[in-house]
Amino acid sequence: MLDELDVRILRLLQKEGRLTCEQIGAELDRSPSTIRDRIKKLEEEKAILGYAAIVDLAKIGIAADAYISADIKPELSSKAMTELFSLESVSEILHLTGERKILLRVKAKDSRELTEIIDRKIRPLGFDNIEIKVVLDPIVHYPGI
Numbered sequence: 371m372l373d374e375l376d377v378r379i380l381r382l383l384q385k386e387g388r389l390t391c392e393q394i395g396a397e398l399d400r401s402p403s404t405i406r407d408r409i410k411k412l413e414e415e416k417a418i419l420g421y422a423a424i425v426d427l428a429k430i431g432i433a434a435d436a437y438i439s440a441d442i443k444p445e446l447s448s449k450a451m452t453e454l455f456s457l458e459s460v461s462e463i464l465h466l467t468g469e470r471k472i473l474l475r476v477k478a479k480d481s482r483e484l485t486e487i488i489d490r491k492i493r494p495l496g497f498d499n500i501e502i503k504v505v506l507d508p509i510v511h512y513p514g515i
């Protein structure tokens with residue numbers, strides 16, 4: 371279980387992942403060594419799963435971003451998930467409640483490539499009842515708690 375200091379450290383790191391222990395310590399009125407120890411503990415306990423940069427997709431040639439919800443038969447699910455994990459264009463896979471059980475986030479250089487990914491790589495895995503929602507205007511969302 372995380373205490374209030376852990377949560378405050380996580381919030382700061384989520385806003386700016388490049389903060390130093392000294393900067394976090396100054397913000398929270400704690401010593402850098404205390405912050406360093408807490409971050410190490412959070413990493414070891416898998417409260418911090420990793421570090422990543424938030425990227426402007428357009429600047430790396432990604433113009434098509436879509437959320438795809440679908441169903442899959444239970445007997446096909448395990449193999450399909452393994453295949454999805456290997457697709458570079460799939461950035462998120464979520465298991466949901468509701469009418470469609472799987473939600474994917476797929477990114478591609480353009481709508482043609484997006485269509486090919488869906489028709490040639492995702493549908494053949496056994497997904498059906500597919501609904502595609504294309505992102506029209508991306509609003510930067512910083513993950514947070």
